[in-house]
Amino acid sequence: MKSNKIAEILRNEGNSSYKDRNFHDALIKYNESLCHGEIDSEHLGLAYANRSAICLELKKIDKCLKNIKLARQHNYPKSSLEVLDTREKKCLELRKKHKGSDGKKFFRLSYKPNKSIPYVIDGLELRSNDKYGRHIVTNKDLHVGDIVAIEKPFCSILLTQSNFVDVDKSNKFLRCAYCLKSNRFELVPCQECCSVMFCDSCYQEAFESFHKYECPVMDKLLSSGSVHIALRIFFIAYSAFKGSIKALQTFMTEIDKMDKDFSIFDFNISQSDSIKSYLRYLNTLSRSENKFSTAQHEETLENHPELKDIYGSNKDFIKEFLQRQCQTNDHYFHGIFGQKVSCNDSRTYQDLQQSIGSGWYPFCSLINHSCASNIMRIYIDGKVVLIVSRFIPSGSQLFDCYKVSFAKHSRAERQSKLLKDFNFKCDCEACEFNYPMPPHIPIKNTKLIKLAKKIEDECSQMQNINGKSFHECCKQMDINHKDFPSLELVWLQKSFAYLLLLQARFESENN
Secondary structure, X not given: OOOHHHHHHHHHHHHHHHHOOOHHHHHHHHHHHHHHOOOOOHHHHHHHXXXXXXXXXXXXXXXXXXXXXXXXXXXXXXXXXXHHHHHHHXXXXXXXXXXXXXXXXOOOOOOOEOOOOOXXXXXXXXXXXXXXXXXXXXXXXXXXXXXXXXXXXXXXXXOOOOOOOOEOHHHHHXXXXXXXXXXXXXXXXXXXXXXXXXXXXXXXXXXXHHXXXXXXXXXXXXXXXXXXXXXXXXXXXXXXXOOOHHHHHHXXXXXXXXXXXXXXXXXXXXXXXXXXXXXXXXXXXXXXXXXXXXXXXXXXXXXXXXXXXXXXXXHHHHXXXXXXXXXXXXXXXXXXXXXXXXXXXXXXXXXXXEEEEEEEOOOHHHOEEOOOOOEEEEEEOOEEEEEEOOOEOOOOEXXXXXXXXXXXXXXXXXXXXXXXXXXXXXXXXXXXXXXXXXXXXXXXXXXXXXXXXXXXXXXXXXXXXXXXXXXXXXXXXHHOHHHOXXXXXXXXXXXXXXXXXXXXXXXXXXX
C-alpha cells in the first residue's frame, strides 16, 4: 500500500547516503521512495528532484533534465522551484560544453536481418536430424566477432531473490520489470503497487500485457520463482485474447489438433500477432511426461481479487495451461545475466555480471551445446547477443556452451554435469578427443602468446572495447582457427570474452 510516511523515511535515508557521496545506495532509496509515494503527493516530486541531483553529480545531463521535468510534473513544492531552476541552468551550460558520442552502438547485427525474424541475421537456417534434433546452421562463412543474433525474450521475469543463484534484492529498484534494462536513473513506479518500476516507455505495454493482473499479488510473485514465470505467461496469453478465457481455450485446442512441432522459423515475428505465434511454439515445447505441482499457482489465482471467479469457472483448463508452462520452464527458461550496477575495479568475469532474471529466448533455445563452442552469449539489459567466437565455415552448425567448457572443466566433470542438468551425454569434439585443460594445452604459435599477454594486460586498463585490440584479437583467432585447440587461442578467447563484457557494461551504463 502506498504511504507518504514510508516514502519520506526512505527519501531521508537516501539523503544520508547522498551526503556521504554514496550515490548508489542513495539512488536505491530514492527509487524505493518513489514506489511508496502516494499519487499526486509532493513526495514523488521530491524524490525525482533528489534523483536529478545524483544525475548531475555523475554528469548524466540528459537524465538530470528528465528528472527535473518529472519533479515539476509531480507536485514538487512551488516554494523550492528555484532549486530546480538553478540545477536545470547548470545542466544546460554543461550540455553546451559536452561534445557527446556519435550514438553508434557496438552491439549490432553484422549482416542484414532475416525478414521474418528481424533479430537474427539472414543466412542462419533450421535443420533437423536424428543425432542433433533441431539445430541451427549457417549458409555463409562466419568470422570471429560477427554478431548473429540480438534476441529479447518472449517472456522474462526480474529476480529479487532466489534459492539457486545470488541475486541483488534491490533489482526491483534498479531495473525495469518489463525489459530488465538497467534504467535506474529514469525508472517510474507502478501507480498501484510498491514493488516494481518500469521504463517510462515500457509501463503502459507492461500494464496491458500482464501487470494489471500481477499488481495485486506482486509481492508474492517476486518471491515465487518459476511460479511467477508460468503465471506471467498465462496473464500475457489471457490479455492477448482480450480477457476472453473461451477464446484462449479455443486457440489452445486448435493448436493441439495441429500436432505440429513449431519453431520460431514457422512464423513471421515482425507481425503484430506475434504473441499467438510464440504461444504456438511454447505449446510444442511443453509436450512432456513430467508433471509439476501447480498448487502455488492455484492458490494465487484462488485469492486473486479480479481473476478468482474466472479461475473457479475454468479451473481444469487453466491448471492444464499452467502445467504446460511448468514443463516448458523446466528445460527452456534460462537465467539472464546483467552488468553489475555497482561494480568495483576487480578484473574478473564474476565482478562484471550478476543474475538478474529468467526468460525464454525462442531462437537461442534451438542452439545445441558443445564444450568447445563456436559462439558466446553476452547479455545486455535483458537481451542476449550471440557473437561468433571461432570461425564457422558455411554449412556448419552453431554451438553454444551450457555452463561447462573444456577450458574450465575436465571431461568427467562436464559429462556428469550435462547428464544431470540436461539429460544427455555429450559427444562434442572436446569430449570425443578429450581436449586438455589449460595450462596443458599445447602452444602452436609463440607470437600469439605474446599478443594474448599484451591484450590481457590492456584489458585491466579498459572501460570498454579498444577497437584496435579487439579487432586484432578477432583477426588472429580467425586466421589461426585450424590450430584450435591451442593455448594461445584459448587465451585470446578469454580476452575476447572479457572485452565484450566490458563493452556490454559500458553500453548499459551509458544508454
